[in-house]
Amino acid sequence: MRSPDTSFVMMPSTILLVSLFCVTSVLSAPALQVIGLRGSVDDASERCKRSADVFGYYYTEINLSEYGRTTDEVKNEVKLAMIKKTVENSDSEYVLILDSHLSVLLGQPNDLLQAADNLKADYIYIAGDAKLGDEDPKPESIFHGLFARTKLLNEAIPKPPSVLSEDYVQSYLDAIRAKKGTTLMDTSSAFFQQIYNNASNIQIRFEHDRGYLQNILTDTVPVVAVANNDHEAKRRLNSLSNYLTRSWSPETSCQACDEDKIDLDKLKPSEYPVVMLSVFIVRPTPFLQPFFDRLSKLDYPKNRIHLTTFCAISEHQKLVDEFIDKHGSEYISVTELNPTDHKDQDQAFLHAAALCLDKPDCANLFYVEGTVQFTWPGTLKHLVSTNRSIVAPLMTRYNVFWSTFWGDIAEDGSYKRSDDYFEIVERRKRGLWKVPLVGSTFILSRWALSEISSDYLEEAFFYLSLTSTTTKKNVFMYVDNREQFGRLTNPTSYSLTHLHNDLWQLFDNPVVSVHSNKNR
Incomplete structure (x- = not known):
């Protein structure tokens, strides 16, 4: 602790400079805005939100619960119109669109932006099926995983018509093909790691207190994990996420156990x-x-x-x-x-x-x-x-x-x-x-x-x-x-035909048997 007689005195010009810096930091928009599409709040959407909080993302939820419990119950044209409303008011240079019920962020914003920069594309879409290779984005790709330059995306999404229909989504896809900007389907999992039930190509690695994923087939470290929308894939992501987003690591053990604890x-x-x-x-x-x-x-x-x-x-x-x-x-x-x-x-x-x-x-x-x-x-x-x-x-x-x-x-x-x-x-x-x-x-x-x-x-x-x-x-x-x-207790061999049925359990349930007899 610094003693009073040796305390540092800040000159007025320094105070002004620091003040201007602080104001600029507050007013400048983050370079990246993450948009999570969400139906009703559930454990999966809260997990996505937590991953954004842990790594310090500027995170915005689009609440679609009035249209469906989960995002897959909401019409694509409704989702696109809501995205248009959000990106046209965004001051961030880049935007990442995710389905919050299926997604987890795996690293810090700088890691994500660096991964995007390495791919040299204005639009990065999650690949539907890696076996098909590069292809044009499908409608569902927009809402399950899309990284883009905010300005280009805003220009590509048309103004919503008075009556929404599937043609509205198709007009966006047509605009992507026609307008400037490079498009990439991420089949190498360099950015998005799609999670299927058979995830033998994915391994969990640790760096200090943080777990992350490595795709051992493509030798890449993805920055976003997105589960396929089926029970097997969702359960697989649940299992993997035990070790992600500073939840558990060999160095720290369980980091998330006491979050939201009732004392x-x-x-x-x-x-x-x-x-x-x-x-x-x-x-x-x-x-x-x-x-x-x-x-x-x-x-x-x-x-x-x-x-x-x-x-x-x-x-x-x-x-x-x-x-x-x-x-x-x-x-x-x-x-x-x-x-x-x-x-x-x-x-x-x-x-x-x-x-x-x-x-x-x-x-x-x-x-x-x-x-x-x-x-x-x-x-x-x-x-x-x-x-x-x-x-x-x-x-x-x-x-x-x-x-x-x-x-x-x-x-x-x-x-x-x-x-x-x-x-x-x-x-x-x-x-x-x-x-x-x-x-x-x-x-x-x-x-x-x-x-x-x-x-x-x-x-x-x-x-x-x-x-x-x-x-x-x-x-x-x-x-x-x-x-x-x-x-x-093991009830497999238990029978109700004896006079003292519990006495026949000495071998199948020895611990309980001995404890019970001691207490008599």
Whole structure:
């Protein structure tokens, strides 16, 4: 710290010079304006916005939600007219147009401008299919990825007619061909990296605290990642983005984990978000007595919890009733879902979701199956604090890698292991990881419940239904492996035909067996 007697004195002329410099810096427009086309706000559009914030872009969203939930539901002529309105009022020399639901910025503005300068083109379009080589831009290319000189683009886009039609977009494409300026379809991924399900040509590299992509086939480092608009490609981008935009790196570990975190320690227990605890017993399950004991000991005020139960196994109903008799009065409300009223697990879950949404105070639904043994009482408090759309605590079965999430999904909807699955399960990498599927137990935000309930896609089994729906609606699923939450019991060999059924589980569930006996 500089002492008062040696403090620096700024001369008047210096003050004037600095003042003029500051005013000029404030008034001068950024060289690049990024325009994100957006329907309704969702996790994907917020990810794109975050990537712009992390790297310091001048970012503008065009809100198209009155025309469609996502941009692909909006007519091309409407999107083009909105772009025209934005670029004609832009003072930036360059403009980048992206679909915010499908895109992530990978580097700083200077990196992006340098990549564009290297390509020596006035218009750079994302390539639809690299196998086709250079070609004229298609209408969808305009809205999924376009870098251009703002002045040229503004001149090329005609003034919108009083009645918009597809001819308006074609008139723009004709103008591009007729007017001055060079056009490039980026088939080498030097600027845009299009993400497909099969992304074996893409590798993640790290530079200090930042992850980036390298295309090993073309030996290029793209500055923008754009997913193809299908479920497989969107899930692939979700997985890659775990390591991008300063989210996680080997040097810093998880950088994004505490973003938007709810600090419950600063709240009174009476101010905690209200949760609906939904207990589902959907198969013959061992050790339900310790399951309910541990559930009752979760460190979260029961007067901030609504309880719902669904028991599809009649032999287990007695334990459910005993739990409700003992603790039911401690919860805000108790609702039992009758299995005869629901044809499957999907319908029972949607009923529980509706119950939460019908209660104005219900902020989250905590879904818990009977196979989940919470050994850490702070689990629910921790999951609420993450403030994400859907989060599953990482839990595994004894001595196997069966866990509460999948790292990838095959094209036929079956299980597929991701490259980082073992590292996450073994906690060699710790953080909050976007994953394609979660199961057994997870917490859902009110927004996520609303999105899922409004357009539910029923698939072969419940978890896959949830995955298809959330992928379509851009609701992100996470698994959290920063804490030791507990274990999953293995119900595979469990039978209800013995006098003491749990005693037969010594080998398949030894940890739970020993723990339960010690507590008797």
